[in-house]
Amino acid sequence: MNVKTCGLPKITNAPENLTLDSGDTARFRCTVDMTCMVSYIEWYKHGDNGTMNLLLKGTDPGNPYSFTIHGVDPEDTGLYSCVAGNILGETVETAYLLISGSMEHRISSKWIIFAGVMCTIGKGEM
Numbered sequence: 074m075n076v077k078t079c080g081l082p083k084i085t086n087a088p089e090n091l092t093l094d095s096g097d098t099a100r101f102r103c104t105v106d107m108t109c110m111v112s113y114i115e116w117y118k119h120g121d122n123g124t125m126n127l128l129l130k131g132t133d134p135g136n137p138y139s140f141t142i143h144g145v146d147p148e149d150t151g152l153y154s155c156v157a158g159n160i161l162g163e164t165v166e167t168a169y170l171l172i173s174g175s176m177e178h179r180i181s182s183k184w185i186i187f188a189g190v191m192c193t194i195g196k197g198e199m
Contacts, residue, residue, distance in 0.1 A: 079109040079110075080109060081159070081161055081162050081164050082105055082109060082111045082158060082163070083105070083157075084103055084157055084164050084166045085104045085106050086103065086104035087155070088101035088153065088155055088167070088168035089102075089168055090168050090170075091168065091170050091171070092171045092172075092173060093145055093172055094174070095145060095147065095172055095174065096144055096146075097144075098141060098143050098144070098145070099141065099170055100139060101140045101141075101155070101168055102139045103139070103157075103166060105138065105157045110159050110160070111157050111158070112158055112159045112160065113130065113132075113157070114131040114137040114155065114158075115127060115128075115130050115155075116128045116140040116153065116155055116156075117154045118151055118152070118153055119167075125154065128140060140153065142170075145170070145172055147174065150170060151169070153167065153169075154166065154167045155167075
């Protein structure tokens, strides 16, 4: 394999939004073009207060290109991001997991995604 530094990492297959029932298994996939140098791949869940909680690092056992949640429940509803980074910066792709029957108004912020960029808009109080 020819590895070179040629810019930011490229995510060629972004994770997809999922709507599942409680108890199902959520599988997010993120394919990264490895022809350019990639230092790490990480998975995060976005918190209600705008934080990102690290879920999986590329050095953890298993496949860094996927993140799986077994037996999902309404608490798992939210935004999940795959982050690929190198010395030049990071590329982020985000997907939304909705658990059927979860009450979306429990989320304290409203999220809008524009071409992979996440924005928080006001308080989602209802």
